[in-house]
Amino acid sequence: MARDVIPILSFLSLLGARAGATNTENSNFNFVRHVRSLTPRADSEAVALHLPQADVSVPFGAKTPRRKSKRLALAALRGRDTSSSRSDTVVLDGSDSDFEYLTNVTIGGQKFSLSVDTGSSDTWVIQQGFSCFDLDGNPQSQDVCAFGSGGFNPNASKTFAPFPDVSFNITYTDGEVLLGPVGVDTVTIGGLSVEKQVVPIPTHAAYLGDGINSGIIGLSFPGGTTVFNTTDPLKASKANQIIYSPFFLSAVEQKQVKNPYFSIALDRDSFEQEENDTFDPNLGFLSFGGIAPVPVLKNSVTVPIQGFSTMTTQKGLPGSNLFFYTVDVDSYTFPGSDKVITANNSTVLDTGTTVNFFPSPVAAAYAAQFSPPAVVDPNTLLYTVACNATVPDFAVTIGGKTFPIDKRDQILPTGKDADNNTICITGTQDGGADQAGAVFILGDVFLHNVVTTFNPVDGEVTLTQRAPY
Incomplete structure (x- = not known):
């Protein structure tokens, strides 16, 4: 997931050396897989049958060079210690081989570029005057954290109100930590506005930014939010987690969208753009209330989201026992795949991860x-692979429907060696042992080939094959 979120902050990397050891016993959820029994349904034509065009679509405005932390997170994730006046579709932007898809967001009248992430739940923006640290907890100048703006100014917002007596704290598996106060404010993406949205505004950050984004739009479930009923971040635990509605579910509750789903179409770059450009505009759409406005084929399926129950759930919030958009993969098909047997295919659909992480044998x-x-x-x-290697076919079957991955997505440039030669990696990487409880990832390499429509209210995801582009 974008940076592979750890829902409760252990806090060892930022303040542990100063404040003593944390109570790690309370630092993790007790996850139990909750398998939904809904039968996948094949949709002969998603748009005509049950997915209308979106109310609001905004383009992904840019692709920025993925932050250093994203690259550091790769090993951790593998388990190795069009717009109209009221557009419901926003454009997504992005960057070289490691993409980070961004769009423009207004919070309290202030504009920011935020990363779009289906693998986390909080929508947060760094606060003006924040303190920056390195990943060992040592104070640094603000430019080391490399946010794309000076940060959010609560005093400059006419609609901001503090959320008293709580704190935001989150850590990611690459060591990044963010903590600080929380407020409520009006959040606008494209033409979609949500009032009194919970918005963490961290004041302390151990962060490896890209110089463009100032935070994250979290589009996952309430169960993954990281606000706690304490002003002392060291006391954050599952016992005092405050579960709240993330941005999109707030929009549904406030009846700002006609339908309870959002849709994402991520465009791929050319190899040359990935290798040479640091900022690539117009790379897809984030759409609210309907399917993203790109050409699609008739190959489509709707499958249930597989959930996880924990000791911390709150009745009344849709998806409160769900954490990520996890689906069951039927099979992987490629030359020789008939000789590969896998036992666990619980897989997260995550816009915040570039490559696919599959079971080690695959x-x-x-x-x-x-x-x-x-x-x-x-x-x-x-x-790693030769940048001009011949790429074998690869397809993923979900809900009885098979979705091929374009060969252009399977070789990614990641930088230069000492002799200035381009280094390339495969789009399919080792996600760890194939065992009970393992979770794998379908990242941007897969998502470039489908339109993914997420329904967090009904607990479903619709995958629709994109027309060649």
């Missing part, structure tokens, strides 16, 4: 099919 068998074969780099533990 990643290894697919890597061997490249010509020349992809090999594991001993330093990064990623599958």
Whole structure:
């Protein structure tokens, strides 16, 4: 998930050295998989049958060079210690090989570029005057955190109100930490406005930014929000978590959308853009209330989201026992895949992760099919491959429907070596052992090939094959 969120902050990386050890016993949820029994339904034509065009669509405004932390998170995620006057579709922007899809957001009348993330739940923006730290907790100048603005000024907002006696604190598996106060304010994306939305405005950040984004739009479930009923961040635990409605569910509750779903279409760059451009505009759409406005084919399926129950749930909030958009994968198909047997295919659909992370046997068998074969780099533990290698076919079957991945998505440039030669990795990477409780990721490499329509209220996801582009 974008940075693989740990829902409760353990706080060791930022303040632990000063404040003593945290009570790690209370630092994690007790996850139990909750399998929904809904039967997947094949949709012959999603737009005509049950997915209307969106009320609001905004373009992804840019693709920025993915933050250093995203690259650091790769190993951790693998388990190795059109707009109209009221547009319901916004444009998404993005960057070189590691994409971070961004769009413009207004909070309390102040404009920011935020990362769009279906793998986390909070919509937060850094606060003006914040303190910056490195990942070891040492104070740094603000420019080290590399946010894309000076931050949100609560005093400059006519609609801001503090959320008293609570705190926001979150840590990501790459070591990033954000903490601070929380407020409520009006949040606007495209033509969609939500009033009195809970917005964390951290004042302390150990963050490796990209110089463009100033925070995150979290589009996952209430169960993953990270606001706590304490002003002392060291006392944050599952026992005092405050579950609230993330931005999109607030829009549904306030009847700002006709239908309780949002849709994402992520465009791919050309290899040349990925290798050379630091900022790429107009790379898809985030749409509210209907399907994103891109050409699609008749290959479509709606599947239930698989949930996780925890000791911390709140009745009355849609999706309060769900954390991520997790679906069951039926099979992976590629040359030689008939020899690969996998036992666990619980997989998260995550716009915040570039590559696909699949079970180790799948990643290894697919890597061997490249010509020349992809090999594991001993330093990064990623599958690297010749940038001009021949790419084998690959498809993912979900709910009985098979979705092929374009070969252009399976080789990604990630930088230069000492001789200025381009280094490439495969789009399918090792997500760890295939065992009970494991969760894998369908990232941007897969999502470039489908329109994904998320329904957090009914607990469903619709995948629709995109027309070639």
